[in-house]
Amino acid sequence: xxxxxxxxxxxxxxxxxxxxxxxxxxxxxxxxxxxxxxxxxxxxxxxxxxxxxxxxxxxxxxxxxxxxxxxxxxxxxxxxxxxxxxxxxxxxxxxxxxxxxxxxxxxxxxxxxxxxxxxxxxxxxxx
Numbered sequence: 001x002x003x004x005x006x007x008x009x010x011x012x013x014x015x016x017x018x019x020x021x022x023x024x025x026x027x028x029x030x031x032x033x034x035x036x037x038x039x040x041x042x043x044x045x046x047x048x049x050x051x052x053x054x055x056x057x058x059x060x061x062x063x064x065x066x067x068x069x070x071x072x073x074x075x076x077x078x079x080x081x082x083x084x085x086x087x088x089x090x091x092x093x094x095x096x097x098x099x100x101x102x103x104x105x106x107x108x109x110x111x112x113x114x115x116x117x118x119x120x121x122x123x124x125x126x127x
Contacts, residue, residue, distance in 0.1 A: 005038045032058035040065040
């Protein structure tokens with residue numbers, strides 16, 4: 001994003017949190033948000049203030065901008081993605097910490113496993 005886009009993005013944030021914006025802010029945010037799409041960043045600011053009263057920071061924007069389209073962006077260095085369930089970052093092949101906690105608290109999924117057709121194999125009967 002260019003400086004004008006960053007200044008407008010900070011202006012949008014200022015409408016929510018009354019921050020003051022200077023040249024140093026624009027330069028720092030431009031470095032932190034390098035490579036992100038301006039429209040996804042605007043949507044991320046709005047989403048942040050719908051869900052939080054905390055002052056938005058570049059890390060919030062980076063995290064939320066990755067999820068505004070629903071397609072997970074993989075962090076190349078780690079292979080991790082943002083998880084909507086736990087609001088954290090973990091590898092796609094790892095279990096979500098929220099799901100692990102729910103299982104620990106609520107117990108395993110109570111639904112029975114799928115049933116097979118009734119047959120007799122040797123001394124064992126499968127139902």
